[in-house]
Amino acid sequence: MQDRKPIELEAGWTFMQNGIMKLRKLLEGEEEEQFTAENYMMLYTTIYNMCTQKPPYDYSEQLYNRYKDSFSLYIREKVLPALREHHEEYLLRELYKRWGNHKVMVRWLSRFFNYLDRYYITRHSLHSLNDVGLIRFRDDVYTEVKVQARGAILALIEREREGEQVDRALLKNVLGIFIEVGMGGMDCYADDFEKQLLSDSAAHYKKKATAWIAEDSCPDYMLKAEECLKAEEERVANYLHVDTKPKLLKEVETEILEHYESELLEKDNSGAASLMRDDKKEDLARMYRLFQRIPKGLEPVAEIFKKHVEAEGMKLVKEVTEAIQSKKEKDAGKPSKDSGSTHEQQYMKTVIELHDKYLQYVVESFNNSSLFHKALKEAFESFCNKTVAGITSAELMANFCNTLLTRGGGGDKMTDDAVEEMLDKVVKLLAYISDKDLFAEFYRKRLSRRLLAERSASDDHERAVLTRLKQQCGAQFTSKMEGMVTDLQLAREKQQGFEAWQKENGKTISIDMSVQVLTTGFWPQYKVVDLALPQEMVDGVSLFKEFYEATVKHRRLQWYYHHGYANLRANFRSKPIDITTNTTQATVLLLFNADEKLSLQEIKERVNLPDEDIIRILHSISCGKYRILAKEPNNKTINKADIFTFNAAFTDRMRRIRLPAPPSDERKKVVEDVDRDRRYSIDAAIVRTMKSRKILQHQQLVLEVVQQLQRMFQPDIRVIKKRIEDLINREYLERDKDNPNTFRYMA
Template identity: 75%
Template sequence: MQERRIIELEGGWSFMEKGITKLKNILEGEAEEQFSAEQYMMLYTTIYNMCTQKPPNDYSEPLYTKYREAFSTYISERVLPALKEEQNEFLLKELHKRWNNHKVMVRWLSRFFNYLDRYYITRHSLHSLNDVGLLRFRDDVYTQVKQRAKDAMLVAIEQEREGEQIDRSLLKNVLGIFIEVGMGTMDAYNLDFEQHLLSTTSEYYKKKAASWIAEDSCPDYMQKAEDALRMEEERVTNYLHVDTKAKLLTAVERELLEHYETELLEKEHSGAAALMRDDKKADLARMYRLFARVTKGLEPVANIFKKHVEGEGTKLVLQVTEALNNKKDKDSGKPSKDTGSGSQEQTYVKTVIELHDKYLEYVTECFSSSSLFHKALKEAFEAFCNKQVGGLASAELMANFCNTLLTKGGGEKLTEDAVEDMLDKVVKLLAYISDKDLFAEFYRKRLSRRLLQDKSASDDHERAVLTRLKQQCGAQFTSKMEGMVTDLALAREKQQAFESWQRQNSKSSPLDLSVTVLTTGFWPAFKAIDLALPQEMVDGVALFKEFYEETVKHRRLTWYYHSGLATIRGNFKQKPIDMLMSTTQAAVVLLFNSEEKLSFSEIRERANLPEEDLVRILHSLSCSKYKILAKDPPGKAPGKNDTFAINMAFTDRMRRIKIPAPPQDERRKVMENVDQDRRHAIDAAIVRTMKSRKVLQHQQLVLEVVQQLQRMFQPDIKQIKKRIEDLIQREFLERDANQPNTFKYVA
C-alpha cells in the first residue's frame, strides 16, 4: 500500500488561493466559469488532506488563520474601496450587494474548509467558519460604514415622512445586516440605528407638533396625529424590526399627544368641550383612540365629558325650575298639589332619559365602553339628578313619571314596547338617585292609588317594573309593593267569595257593594275616620262584616272611607248624571236626599267628619270644576257659616263624570313618612353597628352608619348625631367617661 504524499503548507495554500481567487472573480462579476464538481472536490480534498496529516504536518491551525485572512484580504482590496466611493441610497445598495457577496463567499469557503468545522474547531471550541466570516464583515466592513449607512437610512425615512417614494425593501435589507452582525443579539441594531431613529423621530414630530398646534383645529390636528401614527406602524411592518414598534410609537405619542394634550383638549371653538357640544362623535372617537395611547391620557377627556354632561343636566334643571316658578307666578303663587300631572316635570324626566341615552351612546360608541367614562357619566348624572327641580326631588318626579306611564290614559299614546323601554330607562336612572327611599315611598303611594282605583294600564308592566326595581335595589325595596299587588289579587278573590256567600245565603245588599280587603303592613297608611254612613251604605257594610266574621277568624276590619269610591246618580233639572266620587263625598251628597239645605255645622254633625276633611270635601263639591252643591254665600272657599244645597241647575255634556277627590297635600305626608322611616333606619344602623363593635369612636360610627344606609338614601350627618344623642338618652348607648367622643353599647 502506497503512503499518501505529504502536502506542505505553502504548496497546499497556493493551490487553495487559486480557488479563492476564482471565487472572488465570480463575486466581482468577472468572466469566470463556475466551479465544477471536480474542482470543488479537489479544493475540499486538499484541505482534508492537510488537516489529517500526522504532526508536524497537521496544518489545521494555520489553515484556520488563513481562512480568516482570506476574508480580510478581499474586504480590504475590493469591498472597502467600493463602499468608500458611494453615498446615500447608492451606499445602501452597494452595502447590500457586498453583504450578499460576502454571504456567498462564506458559504463556499466554509464548504472548502468544512473539515475544520467538523473536527478542529469543535475540539478547540473556536468560532465556527460561518461565524468567522460574519465577524470579519462586522469588524472590517460594518464598523467602517455603519455611521454613513445609518445616516443614509434616516435621510430616506425623513423623505418618506415628507411624502417621497423610497426603496423600502432596500432599507429592510440593510437593517437586516444591522441585525445579523449582532450575532444573536439586537445590540448593533439598537445602538447603531434604533437609538438614532428614535431621537430623530422625536425631533421631527416636535417640529411638526409645534406647527400643527398653532395652525390647525383640534379635529385636524388629531387627524394628522392619527395618520402619523398609522404611517409609523406601517414603517415598522415594512422595514423596521418589530421590537422598534412600541418605542417608535411612544416617541411619536409623546411629541404629538402627551406634550400638547391640555392645549389640544382646551382649544377654543374646537376642543373636547366644543366637540361634545356639537355632537362630533367621529372626532371624539378619534380623541379616545389617540389619548388611550398615553398614560393617564384619558383622564382629562373623561373630566371634560363629566363637566359637559353635568352642565347639560344642570341647564335642564334650571330651565324646568324657571318654567315651574313662572307657572306658579301665573297661578298667583299657588303651587299645584298634583305634582304627578305637571307637564314640565314630565318633560324633565323624559329629557333626562334622552340625555342619558345620548351620553350612554357616547360612552359606548365614542369611548369604547371604557369604565373611566362610565364612571364620569355616573358622577355627572348623580350631580344634577340629586338637585331640587322647582322645589321637588328627582326621586319624586321619577315616581310621578312612572305613574303617568302606568296609569290608564295617563300620558301620550305609546306602544307597549315603548312603555316597557321607557320604564326600564327610568329604573336605570334610579341608580343615580341618592334618595331611593323617597322614590319608593312616592311610587308606593301612586301604586296604591292605581291599584285601588283600577287605574293601572297593564298588570304586566306593573310586575315588570317591580322586577327591575328588585334587581337593582334588592328584595327589601320592593317587598311592600309586591305585597300590594298580591294583596289586591287576594282581595278580588275575597269579593268573589262574598258574592258567592250572598247567593248561597239568599242575602242581598241594598247597593252594589264591592269591598277590597287589604293587609295593613303592605299599604301606605290610610286615614281612618268614623264616618256616619247613609243607611244604604250601613246595611251593605253590615252585610259584608257578617260574611267576613263567618269566614275569617282572629282578624279585625278597619274601614278607610277616604280611599273608597261610590257612583251615585244625580237627578238634575236638565238630565240625570252618574257621578263617580269618593265615599266621603258621596256620604255628604246623600245627606241632601232628605234636606234641601244644610249648614256647614249640620253637615259636619250628621256626617261625623273632622272639620279639615269637611272643608276639603265641600270645596271639591261646590268650588271645583263640577259644582254639584250650591254654596251660600258664593265664594272661592267653604266657610263655617256657609249653607249648601243641591245645585239643580248643574249639567254636563257627559252622562257620566268623575268628581275630583278633595285636594290634599299628599306630598307633605309622604315627606313626613320618609323622614320618620329614616330616623328609624338610622337608629337601627347605629344599634346594629354598636352591637357588633361594642366600643367605637364618634367619627368611625358615623362613617359606618353612612356606609350602611347610602344604598337607600344619603343620611344627614347632623341627623345621625341627633339620633346618637337620642339613643344615649334611651340608654342604648353611653359615652366613655374618659373619652367623650367614644361610645359604648349598653347590653
C-alpha cells in the same frame, strides 16, 4: 504501505488561494467558470489533509487564521473601495449587494474549510467559520459605513414621511444587515440605528405638532395625528424591526398627543366640549382612540365629558324649574290644579333622552369604557339629586311611572313595548338617585292609589316594574309593593265570596257595594276617620261585617273611607250625569237629597269629620273644575259661614265625570314617614355594627353606618350622631370612661 507525503503550508495555501481567487472573481462578476464538484472536493480534501497530518505538519491553527485574513483581504481590496465611491441611496444599494456577496463567500469558504469547524474549532472553543465571516464584515465594513448608512436610511424615512415614494424593500434589506451583524443580539440595530431613529422621529413630530396646533382645529389635528400613527405602524410592518414599534409609537404619541393634550382638548370652538356640544361622535371616537394610547390620557376627556353632561342636566333642571314657577304665577287665582305636572313629565322624558344620548356616546364613541361609565354616573348623580321647583327627583320618577302605569295616563298613547322600554329606562335612572327609599315610598303611595281605584293600565306592566326594581334594589325594596299586588287579588276573591254568601243567605242591600279587604302591613298607613255614612252605605257595611265575622276568625276590620269610591247619578237641569267620587265626597253630596241648603257647620255635624277634612272636601266639589255644589258667597275659599246648595244648573259635555280627590299634603306626609323610617334604619345599623364589633371609635362607627345605608339613602351625619346619643340614653351603647370618642356595645 508507504506514508503519504505531507503537504507544506505554503504549497497547500497557494492551491487554496487559487480557489479563493476564483470565488472572488465570480462574486465580482468577472468571467470565470463555475465551481465543479471536482473543484470543490479538491479544495475540501486539501484542507482536510493539512489538518490531519501528524505534527509538526498539522496546520489547523494557521489555516484558521488565514481563513479570517482571506475576508479582510477581499474587503480591503474590493469591498471598501466600492463602498467609498457611493453615497446616500446608492451607498445602501452597494452595501446590500456587498453584504449578499459576503454571505455567499462565507458560505463557500466555510464549506472548503469545513473540517476546521468539525474538530479544531470545537476542541479550542473558537468562533465558528460562519461567525468569523460575519465578524470580519462587522469589524471591517459595518464599522466604517454604519454612520453613513444610518444617515442615508433616516434621510429616506424623512422623505417618505413628507409624502415621497421610497424603496421600502431596500430599507428592509439594509436594516436586516444591522440586525444580522448583531449575531443573535439586537445591540447593533438598537445602538447604531434605532436610537437615532427615535431621536429624529421625536424631532420631526415635534416640528409638525407645533405647526398643526397653531393652524388646525382639534378634529383636523386628530385626523393628522391618527394618519401619522397609522403610517408609523405601517413603517414598522414594512421595514423596521418589530421591537421598534412600541418605542417609535411612544415617541410619536408623546410629541403629538401628550405634549399638546390640554391645549388640544380645550381649543376654542373645536375642543372636546365643542365636539360634545355639536354631537361629533366620530371625532369623539377618534379622540378616545388617540388619547387611550398615552398614560392617563383619557382622564381629562372623561372629566370634560362629565362636566358637559352635568351642565346639560343642570341647564334642564333650571329651565324646568323656571317654567313651573312661571306657570304657577300665571295660574295664580285660577281653579286649582297641578300646574307643574306637564313640565315634570317633560322633564323626566328629557332626562331619559339625555341618558340615552350620552350612554350612546359611552358605548359607541368611548368604546364602553368603565372610566366614561363612571363619568356618566357621577354627572347624572350630580343633577338628578337636585330638586326641580322644590320637588325631589325621587318623587318626579314615581310620578312619571304613575303616569305611564295609570289608565288614561301617558302610557295609553304608547305601545306595550314602548311603555316597557320607558319604564326600564326610569328604573335604570334610579341607580343615580341617592334617596331610593323616598322613591319607594312615593311609588308605593301611587301604586296603592292605582290599585285601589282600579286605574292600573296593565297588571303585566305593574309586575314587570316591580321585577326590575327588585333586581336593581333588592327584594326588601319591593316586598311590600309585591304584597299589595297579591293582596288585591285576594281581596277580589273575598268580594266574590261576599257576593256568593249574599245569594246563599238571601241577603240584599239597596246599593251595589264592593269591599277590598287588605293586609295592613303591606299598604301605606292611612288616616282613620269615624265617618257618619248614609243609611244605604251603613246597611252595606253592616252586611259585609256580618259576612266577614262568619268566615274569618281572629281578625278585625278597620274601614278607610278616604280611599273608597262611589258612583252617583246627579240629575241636573240639562241632563243627568254619572259622577265618580271618593266615599267622603259622596257622603257629603248625598246630604243634599234631603236638604236644599246646608251650612258648613251642619255638614260637619252630619258627616262627623274634622274641620280640615270638611274644608278640603267642600273645596273639591264647590270651588274646583266641577262645581256640583253652589256656594254663598261665591268665592274660592271655604269659610265657616258659607252656605251650600245643589248646583242644578251645572252642565258638562261629558255624561260621566270623575271628581278630583280632595287636595292633601301627601308630599309632607311621605317625607315625614321616610324620615321616621330612616331613624329606625340608622338605629338598626348602629346596633348591628356595634353588636359585631363590640368596641368602636366614633368616626369608624359613623363610616360603617354610612356604608351600610348608602344603597338606599345618604344618611345625614348629624342625624347619625343624634341616634348614637339616643341609643346611649336607651342603654344600647355606652361611652368609654377614658376616651369619650369610643363606644362599647352593652349586651
